[in-house]
Amino acid sequence: MTQDATTTTRVTVRIDGDDVSVPAGATILDACNAHGVDTPTICYAENLTPVNVCRVCVVEVEGSRTLVPSCSRVAEESMVIQTDSERVRHSRKMVLEFLGSGVDLSQAPEINEYSARYEADVSRYVNSRAVIDEPIRIQDELYIRDYDKCVLCYKCVEACGDDAQHTFAIAVAGRGFDNRISTEFDVTLPDSACVYCGNCVAVCPTNALQFTSEFDLRSAGNWREEDQTVTTTVCSYCGVGCNLELHVQDNEIVKVTSPVDHSVTHGNLCIKGRFGYKYVGN
Structure with a gap:
């Protein structure tokens, strides 16, 4: 609101x-x-x-x-x-069909549910569609960027900017079908202004941005979200009181999120809260 x-x-x-x-x-x-x-x-x-x-x-x-x-x-x-x-249903259906014809929505269950609800049929454009086809960017050990899945929702840009982190490490670059989320001058993430808070990862609706830990498990065919438990706790690094949601599979933490409705974090964390959990398993 x-x-x-x-x-x-x-x-x-x-x-x-x-x-x-x-x-x-x-x-x-x-x-x-x-x-x-x-x-x-x-x-x-x-x-x-x-x-x-x-x-x-x-x-x-x-x-x-x-x-x-x-x-x-x-x-x-x-x-x-x-x-x-x-009129509303037709408009929503067309938007979902256009999205599904150009990007990979295989890890966007909510959008796929919308497509089923509005009977969107992406196969109508299979003969003439342009498809994003870029290599997955793995530039550090924390999170990956898979632009084949990016729907240009701008959520990551907003989270990196005025709405949360105020780092402004990423923005929209290019025009038309060449629109991409990019760092300044398309430098690698370690060379950019990114502070690895992971707030961009938290708001991504398609898994175009995802934890490297999740990416590795998916690549090995061992990402089992239905078997994971989510435990809410308080971050141990400082006295701010950020709430963490620990996603655990096979007794190991596989990623960390934060509740959007929490009065301290509003879903946002720093690099320690988001990625600094591996000491738990040592």
């Missing part, structure tokens, strides 16, 4: 025929969530500023010429909104 939504003033909108009351300043997506509408999102995250690039969250607003992104459009009094009209 946007910061403006802290006042007691409320607005009422009509969503799919039902009146929904939300705090003034709330977005249409906030209103949809309050009403129990499961709205697909890719570039949106609770702890990031909406950038309006994926367009799968669009809804139909009465009086608006175009479909509007629900993640950033502020709800206004007496708005009439349709979240599942034929």
Whole structure:
């Protein structure tokens, strides 16, 4: 929810025929969530500023010429909104088909669920599609970059910038189909401004960025998420009190995340909290 939504003033909108009351300043997506509408999102995250690039969250607003992104459009009094009209469903289907035709979504289960829901058929473009085909970038022992899976949601850029780390090590480079997430002058990660907080990895929706530990297990055919346990604990490195979620497989920590709703971290960690766990197994 946007910061403006802290006042007691409320607005009422009509969503799919039902009146929904939300705090003034709330977005249409906030209103949809309050009403129990499961709205697909890719570039949106609770702890990031909406950038309006994926367009799968669009809804139909009465009086608006175009479909509007629900993640950033502020709800206004007496708005009439349709979240599942034929126009909305067709738009979402096309976006998902275009994404699936150009990148590898094999490790993006949430997006694949959306594609099934809207009956997206990427095979329609198999004869003329352009496919991203780049070698996986393994430049350190902490995380890898697989741009074949990147949907340019900009989440990693936002997490590296004003929304979290303020490092600005990565940005969008190139134009059109050559758009890529890149370091300055495309230098290697160790030579860039990256501080290895891993906050970019945490927000990536497609596993284009992933822990090297996860990548190695997947490559060996031994990544078994269904067998993993997740234990919440407190980081042992300093007194800030960051919460850690330890993902454990075969009695070994395989990666570390942090809860988005935690008041200290908001899902973000430093290099020690995110990657400094191997001492546990020594």
